[in-house]
Structure formats: structure tokens, C-alpha cells
Amino acid sequence: MAQFDMPLSDLEAYAPEIDEPADFDEFWSTTLAEARTFDEAPRVERIDVGLTEVVVDDVTFPGFGGHPVKAWLTRPAHVDGDLPVVVEYEGYGGGRGLPHEKIHWAAAGYAHLRMDTRGQGSGWGTGGDTPDPVGSGPATPGFMTRGVLDPHDHYYRRVFTDGARAVDAVRAVPGLDPQRVAVSGGSQGGGITIAVAGLVPDVVAAMPDVPFLSHYRRAVSITDNLPYGEITRFLSVYRDPAVEAQVWRTFSYLDGVSFARRARSAGLFSVALMDATCPPSTVYAAFNNWAPDQAEPVVKEMDVYPYNNHEGGGDYRFPRKLAWLGKII
Template sequence: MALFDLPLADLETYRPEIDEPDDFDAFWTATLDEARAVGGTPTLERVDTGLTQVVVDDVTFPGFGGHPVKAWLARPANADGPLPAVVEFLGYGGGRGLPHERIGLAAAGYAHFVMDTRGQGSGWGAGGGTPDPVGSGPASPGVMTRGILDPHDHYYRRVFTDGVRAVDAVRAIDGIDASSVSVVGASQGGGISVAVAGLVPDLRAAMPDVPFLTHYRHAVQITDGFPYAEITQYLRVHRSPEVAAQVWRTLSYLDGVSFARRARAAALYSVALMDGTCPPSTVYAAFNAWGATTGEAPAKEIDVYPYNGHEGGEAYRFPRHLAWLGKYAA
């Protein structure tokens, strides 16, 4: 795809007004209080991977509603002392895969917690193992419109809560430095990392790459790429203005721009200027808003890939992540 969004100079100053509900904070405080009130602790079972320098545990922890959520926890073997942790969230349709697939951060000295995404894990990669036991009303294929008529019912209310509970879980595990937890993810994983950074005030670093789940209304207006097009498809079928109003109200509680405004962690973003899946202006809307309501000025940088689509930086991101973690989370 050729360049289609705002010029880079305009992206760097793009700060749109969004429809943030007055009870946004109350909604999320009540959601997280409810999830934590269920209680529960993570359980770990060591996996025989055949690796000698990295150990991996199969983790189950309580997420939204106390529902069991799976994760891998990879750590350097024979680690001495509490380890800083990095919680990773995954891209749309993927699952946590196999235990030996993500060991780079563990090899670099971090505890790497890879959260499965409920109800996904069959679109790409090596699969997932976490169901979503909550039902949905009529929806278009995919997860964007599951529970779209009420923010309490929406799929991403559950997933974002799982993400926060993943941070809670990793902090409760022996051998983890609970004061040094960071989040990372690309695409959907980037969007989840933005949400979690807005909901957990004491993370060290957040590293969202080409993040999804931000500035929804604008995204639907400028791209016909999926998954944002799931929203368009739903509205094309359910044509009444009343339904549209309900849809946009629900999504206003889930917008990455609102979460970014509340984030305090040091943020390293990436954006691809030819990205038709997560348009650059939606990424910059969140990046430019980072920390805006906190009264602070968290460190933040954004790496720009001028000639790339949604693949963004891919493997080029890893050394950048290590450098960022070394500066803010080690």
C-alpha cells in the first residue's frame, strides 16, 4: 500500500478529540475491583523443552471473572536474584504457541510472561489454549463486535482485564521483581499493552508496536482493512442510528487513546506509514496522548518505518526493545 494517511509532520502533532465517557475511570475501577475480588493465584508447572539455558513454566492464572487464562513463563536457568519481568500480549487471532518459541527475552536475562488471548489462537502460529466462556449477542466474524452493544459485555473488556491480571499474576510468582514489570506487544498485542499501561500505574516500560485498538471511529473512516472493518460490516447490517450510537458508546470505553492519556510507563512505540490495518494516524493519536492526564511527562519515543505496512519492524524491534528495557526496566 502506498502512503495514504496524513503527512509525517502532521502525524507528529495529531491530537484528535475523542468521545471519552465521563465515567471511564469509574467503569474500569469497578471492572478491575470485581476481577480481583474473585481471588486466585497463578499455578505453575515446569515444561520439559529440552533447553538447557532457559526454563519454561506452563502458567494458569485467574483473569476476568476468575476464568483460567494460560501463559508461558520463560526464565534464564539458574537465575540469581529476582528478575525483571516482561508481559507480552499477542496479535489478532494468535495464541501463545509452543513453549520454546519465545525465549529471546529470557536469554537476555528477563522473566518473559506470554499471555494467551482468550477465544483466539487458531488464526496463525502454533495455537492457543484459553477459551472465552462468555457468550455474545449477534456479531460479525471475528471478535470486534462481540458484545458491541454494551461496554460491560464487550470482548475486549474481558481481554484488557486478563492483561491487568497477567501483571498481577507475574508479580505474585517467586523469583520475580514485582517492582519491575513491563509490557510489550504488536498489533492487537500492542493495543492490549497500551490498555494495560493505562490501567496499571506503576509499570516500568511499555513497548507497543503498530498498535491496534486505538481511535476506532477514525480507523473505520480511513481504512477498509480488517479487523476494523468488522465494525463497518456490523453497522452495514444493523443500520439504525440507535445501534450506531450504542456501538460507538461501547467502543469509547475501549479506546487506546484514553488508556494512553493515563499511562505513566516509559513508552517505545513503532509505526509503519503504509499500514492499512492500523493506520498511522491511529497510532500517533495514542502516542501523542501518552501521559497527558497524569501531570507527568513519561519518556516516550516512536520508531517510524516509512516503507512498511502492518508488518512494521518485525525482528528489527528486538534490539530496540532490549535497549529500552535496559534503560528503564533492568
């Protein structure tokens, strides 16, 4: 795959106006207020996975609709005092996996919550444990068009709410510092990271890698790759212009560009210039709209991988994130 999107100099200036509904803030404030009426404390159960320097808890917290959402919480053993926290969201089709798989944040002195994604976990990795009990109208296979004819019904309304509630959950766990919570994730997890930073703007940092779920119209117009291709497939079947208008109205409530405008935290992004799954212009659309009009400009940085597709920086990202977050948190 060659570099197919805009030249880098154009990407760095690309800050498009998008179709944002007038009631965007009301829609999401009402959504979160409804979710927070299910205010039971997260259930935290210590499990033995045979590790001596890291402890693991099986966490269940109420997400959208009070539905139980699972997560793994890892943290260093033998540590006193409240720990900073990294809440991580998974890529498309993946789940929280096994409890011993991601212990690098705990090994670095952080608490790490790895949130399961409702209804996912069977596409790659080692599985998930959180069902999505909500049904859907007509949809193409995948998650992008589940409930696509009404923003109240859309799958990502539930997932983004789960992501915000994951931050609420760690802030209620003893031994974790509620003032030092960062959010992170790649691809779908990067899109959830951006959404949560907009919905819970007092997180201290957001680290989205090759993020998905921003500038949907642009993505659909320049890539055939899934998952954005699920939208194309749906609209190729439902040809009625009224249906198309409703689809784009729904996605206007879910666009990472709008969430980026409401973020207030420091941000460390990454982009791959050969990425045909999450095109670079969609990533820069969110980055260039990140936390505008602050009295004091926030720290925001973009790491660019010119020769990579959707794998982006891969495992090169962790040392970079660790060093960057250490200066922020």
C-alpha cells in the first residue's frame, strides 16, 4: 500500500468542519446521566494467576443501561499509596483476553484497567466476556451499522458510555488515584479513547493510536476497507436518500472530531501514512481539532509512521507512551 491520502503538509493543516448536531452536548449529557443512575460500586475480585510482582483483579462495573461490563485490573504488588491509572480500550473485534497478557503498565508502576468491549472478543486475540444484550434493526455484519437509523440505538452509543463508566469505575477503587487517570487504545480503542476524553474531559491524558471512528464521511469516500466498508455495504443496499440522510445523522453524534473538540487533556496520537483502514486524514481531523480555545494550550503530539499500514507503530509505541505519560501524570 502506497501513501494514498493527502501529503503530510496538507494533513498537518487539515481541520475540517463536520456536520455536528445542535443537540450533541445534550444528547451525551443525558446519556451519561442515565448511565450514572446505575451507581453501584464496581465489583473487584482478586484472582491468582501465579504472578508475584503484579496483582490482578477481575472487575465488573455498570456500563450503558447498567449492563455489566468486565475488565482486568492489574497493578504492581507491594506498593503503598494511590497509583496513577491507564484505562485501555480494545481494537475492533477483540476482547479483554487473558489476565496475564498485558502487564507492562503494572510493571512500570501504573494501575492498568483493560476494558472488555461489549459483544466483541471473537475476532482476534484470546476472547471477551461481556455480552451486548441490546438488539438491532437491519444491519450489515459487524458493529458499524447496528442501530444505525437512530443515534439512541447505535452500538457505539453504548460502547462510548461503557468507556466513560470505566473511568468512573477506577475512580471508585481504593488504591487508585482518581485525579491521575489516562485513557489509551489503538484503532477502535483509539476511537473510544477520543470519545471518552471528550465525555470525561478531566482525564489527564489521552493516547489514541491510529484511531478509528472519526470523520466517517471522509473515510467512506476514500477507503473500501472494513470496518468503514460496512457503512458502504449498508448504503449500497438501502438506496433511499432518506435512509442515507438518517445514517449520516446518526454518525454525526458519534464522530471523533466532535469529541476531540471537547477534550481538555494532553494528547499523544499516532498515525500511519499508508493506513487504508483508518485513513490519515481522518486521524488528523481529530488531532487538529483537539482541545481548541484553551486559555493555556494543551500538550498534544502526533507520531507519524510513513511506511506503515494499520499496524502503525506496533510495540514501538509502549516506550514512547511510557516516557511521554511520565511527564504528564
